[in-house]
Amino acid sequence: MLVGKPGLDGHSNGAEQIAVRARDCGMEVVxxxxxxxxxxxxxxxxxxxxxxxxxxxxxxxHVALLKDVMERLRKEGADDIPVVVGGIIPPEDETALKAMGVAAVYTPKDFKVNTIMADIVRIVAERQEKAA
Incomplete structure (x- = not known):
């Protein structure tokens, strides 16, 4: 799992919590x-x-940055890699992000990190099943 923060935002607490929990769940995290x-x-x-x-x-x-990320993944032939995003994201933007191909959107209401980890495992498993 690759975890990072695009753009100029420097608030890394949430990303770091996800990275640590993913590692604790046995995932290899970059x-x-x-x-x-x-x-x-x-x-x-x-x-x-x-x-x-x-x-x-x-x-x-988030909309502009994710649009760029998703387009670049497609251009590189790597659009089989699912992308999830967390942040302060209004519902209408969540709809736009999912239309771009973002697999899941997490906001402050999604504070149960174990549930997020289960979602990530499910998303990866579903993508791998499609690829097989």
């Missing part, structure tokens, strides 16, 4: 840190051969 560009995220996802990308965005630029 934590790329903060202030990443969409190109850096996509390159790392491909280079590290991850099964899922988890992004945290609190800056309000």
């Amino acid at each position: 934590y790329e840190g903060i202030r990443l560009t969409p190109a850096e995220i996509v390159n790392a996802a491909i280079e590290e051969d991850v099964h899922i990308v988890g992004l945290s965005i609190l800056s309000g630029s």
